[in-house]
Amino acid sequence: MKILVCVTSVPDTTTKITFTDNNTRFNKAGVQFITGPYDDYALARAVELKEKLGGTVTVLNVGSADSDPVIRKCLAIGADDAIRVDAEPTDAFFVAEQIAAIAKQNSYDLILMGRESIDYNGGQVHGIVGELLGMPSISPVMQLDIDGSTAKLTREIEGGKQELEAQLPLILGCQEPIAEWKIPNMRGIMTARTKPLNVIPPAGNDTLTQVVGYELPPARGSVKMIPAEEAETLIRLLRTEAKVI
Amino acid sequence: MSVLIFAELDEGKLKGSSKEAIYYGSKVAESLGTAATAIVIGQADSAELAAAGRFGAAKVLHAADSKLTEANGMAYASVVAAAAEQEGSTVVVLAKSSLGDAMAARLAGKLRAGLAANVVDLPNLSNGFRVKRSIYTGKAFAETELTADKKILAIKKNTITPEEKEATANVEAFSPALNDSDFVLKVTNTEKATGDVLLPEANLVVSAGRGLKGPENWGIVEDLAKALGAATACSKPVSDLDWRPHHEHVGQTGIKISPNLYIAAGISGAIQHLAGVNSSKVIVVINKDPEAPFFKSADYGIVGDVFDILPRLTKAVKAL
Ligand SMILES: Cc1cc2nc3c(=O)[nH]c(=O)nc-3n(C[C@H](O)[C@H](O)[C@H](O)COP(=O)(O)OP(=O)(O)OC[C@H]3O[C@@H](n4cnc5c(N)ncnc54)[C@H](O)[C@@H]3O)c2cc1C
Ligand SMILES: Cc1cc2nc3c(=O)[nH]c(=O)nc-3n(C[C@H](O)[C@H](O)[C@H](O)COP(=O)(O)OP(=O)(O)OC[C@H]3O[C@@H](n4cnc5c(N)ncnc54)[C@H](O)[C@@H]3O)c2cc1C
Numbered sequence: 148m149k150i151l152v153c154v155t156s157v158p159d160t161t162t163k164i165t166f167t168d169n170n171t172r173f174n175k176a177g178v179q180f181i182t183g184p185y186d187d188y189a190l191a192r193a194v195e196l197k198e199k200l201g202g203t204v205t206v207l208n209v210g211s212a213d214s215d216p217v218i219r220k221c222l223a224i225g226a227d228d229a230i231r232v233d234a235e236p237t238d239a240f241f242v243a244e245q246i247a248a249i250a251k252q253n254s255y256d257l258i259l260m261g262r263e264s265i266d267y268n269g270g271q272v273h274g275i276v277g278e279l280l281g282m283p284s285i286s287p288v289m290q291l292d293i294d295g296s297t298a299k300l301t302r303e304i305e306g307g308k309q310e311l312e313a314q315l316p317l318i319l320g321c322q323e324p325i326a327e328w329k330i331p332n333m334r335g336i337m338t339a340r341t342k343p344l345n346v347i348p349p350a351g352n353d354t355l356t357q358v359v360g361y362e363l364p365p366a367r368g369s370v371k372m373i374p375a376e377e378a379e380t381l382i383r384l385l386r387t388e389a390k391v392i
Numbered sequence: 393m394s395v396l397i398f399a400e401l402d403e404g405k406l407k408g409s410s411k412e413a414i415y416y417g418s419k420v421a422e423s424l425g426t427a428a429t430a431i432v433i434g435q436a437d438s439a440e441l442a443a444a445g446r447f448g449a450a451k452v453l454h455a456a457d458s459k460l461t462e463a464n465g466m467a468y469a470s471v472v473a474a475a476a477e478q479e480g481s482t483v484v485v486l487a488k489s490s491l492g493d494a495m496a497a498r499l500a501g502k503l504r505a506g507l508a509a510n511v512v513d514l515p516n517l518s519n520g521f522r523v524k525r526s527i528y529t530g531k532a533f534a535e536t537e538l539t540a541d542k543k544i545l546a547i548k549k550n551t552i553t554p555e556e557k558e559a560t561a562n563v564e565a566f567s568p569a570l571n572d573s574d575f576v577l578k579v580t581n582t583e584k585a586t587g588d589v590l591l592p593e594a595n596l597v598v599s600a601g602r603g604l605k606g607p608e609n610w611g612i613v614e615d616l617a618k619a620l621g622a623a624t625a626c627s628k629p630v631s632d633l634d635w636r637p638h639h640e641h642v643g644q645t646g647i648k649i650s651p652n653l654y655i656a657a658g659i660s661g662a663i664q665h666l667a668g669v670n671s672s673k674v675i676v677v678i679n680k681d682p683e684a685p686f687f688k689s690a691d692y693g694i695v696g697d698v699f700d701i702l703p704r705l706t707k708a709v710k711a712l
Binding site for chain 2: 166270289308313353367374385
């Protein structure tokens with residue numbers, strides 16, 4: 148089983164987002180970067196499948212050298228090697244083309260991604276890669292088992308879930324509870340230092356979108372507290388003041 | 393060169409979010425000096441299809457091949473691509489949804505189109521083609537230029553309020569050739585709650601967290617939701633503990649919602665929870681701890697015990 152896991156390097160979920168340079172640049176000062184939480188689920192399941200079925204797990208990031216700590220952590224968790232396409236990933240199509248170019252050179256049985264990045268929340272890279280490779284893509288996947296060359300999986304749908312069977316190779320966008328997040332242990336951290344991290348130049352530079360500026364949402368007004376004894380007035384206020392019911 | 397809108401059905405009816413998408417698409421078409429065409433895939437009666445006209449579609453293409461009955465993002469993307477080709481559309485609009493996401497991503501790959509997800513406003517056409525989209529899970533917005541010839545806009549719920557008009561759309565059957573390679577996934581089982589308000593579609597949401605103490609206590613949450621005609625939601629630990637199904641989990645790692653009203657009962661308001669709900673128009677927080685962080689992000693707050701407050705609110709709603 149040859150598995151490729153695509154990971155993003157994103158601000159920790161507790162980050163207070165701010166911008167600099169007249170709101171044209173994300174302010175990285177003091178920000179802790181982590182693997183996307185959905186990517187973490189994908190990686191955890193990939194490592195479990197490798198332990199069960201044998202094979203290799205390769206981690207791929209399209210990003211600058213700033214991503215290296217996050218990539219090393221993925222190696223510490225159990226990936227065998229890593230590839231970083233050295234480029235500023237500002238556009239989903241560009242990222243998808245990089246992933247597709249690497250997948251074409253290596254026949255992976257599974258390409259696992261997160262359901263979506265938690266910075267740009269596009270939820271699109273898996274589908275675009277699928278189209279570029281002519282391969283099925285499924286997202287969001289909550290359960291995954293492999294039986295020979297067949298994948299048995301569960302995906303979430305609105306108001307429920309659906310069980311599916313499909314032939315490998317496949318591209319999947321993952322979410323919980325596909326696996327438990329893994330924390331690297333000391334041995335993993337030591338061995339990660341010597342595992343290969345290959346840095347390669349990007350293939351082409353097609354971008355179809357470009358961010359021109361950022362904005363923060365307006366602050367919410369102050370909260371109106373209603374004494375517990377008068378809780379019922381809330382319903383009246385929702386109708387007459389907020390006009391939402 | 394009309395603007396094409398992918399309009400989704402749920403049990404044969406146009407989804408509310410798709411009505412918003414049709415109206416949004418018709419507004420984009422107006423500014424581009426063209427008309428709006430909706431593409432609808434699956435079984436629906438002609439009156440329902442013609443009703444797309446109420447929201448601004450001049451024409452509806454209806455793809456009703458029985459192979460398309462089962463929602464299938466890959467096959468739907470091929471159908472929408474064929475419709476875009478026939479109509480000469482360079483702008484495709486859809487509502488952000490589970491099926492919409494899968495369809496739009498494949499479509500972007502097929503058309504080499506720039507895809508902006510979570511769009512929250514009409515495009516600004518004064519300087520190229522720019523849209524505002526929600527990023528960092530609701531914590532910021534990015535003004536994004538779509539530089540490719542073809543553009544796909546996936547709009548966030550509640551971006552626009554449709555104004556209905558007395559009009560019907562012309563319905564045309566649409567039967568493009570289907571590719572076998574789009575039908576390789578075998579669905580072996582589907583479980584879907586029926587009759588309930590779908591959470592991503594809901595205008596009103598009643599949500600509860602670990603403060604409810606256990607799944608056996610959800611009756612008081614469901615009663616209030618039912619009285620309001622609201623959907624139910626929950627925090628991540630609640631779905632992790634299997635008190636509630638995963639598709640009700642909202643937040644950073646769950647569903648992102650933007651309803652008119654979000655009522656949070658017994659939820660502390662962790663930043664990862666807020667990320668998924670902070671674009672709700674009005675937020676009500678009920679928590680017994682006056683220091684709960686959620687009160688800082690609320691419009692209305694009640695410090696009290698959910699087991700006392702929720703049933704009283706239900707009674708008050710019924711008395712309206
Ligand atoms: C101004 C700007 C700065 C950015 N800086 C960085 C940065 O420093 N480091 C960084 O990693 N990204 C950075 N990003 C890129 C961003 O994280 C996404 O990679 C890219 O924009 C696609 O976003 P999306 O939300 O459409 O992805 P989605 O479609 O939501 O992503 C789905 C899945 O695709 C895979 N994927 C997405 N992007 C990548 C990637 N870059 N490499 C490998 N797999 C990926 C992941 O598995 C992810 O879960 C930046 C983007 C912008 C606009
Ligand atoms: C990477 C990451 C992603 C995450 N993603 C999500 C996500 O998507 N969604 C999410 O929700 N969380 C997410 N979390 C978890 C989040 O950090 C919180 O742990 C979680 O939201 C807490 O859930 P809760 O409010 O139900 O429980 P708690 O924090 O335990 O809060 C329970 C609240 O109930 C109140 N309470 C107790 N009894 C009563 C009573 N009788 N009446 C009234 N109030 C009462 C308490 O005062 C307390 O405020 C994520 C965490 C991480 C690290």
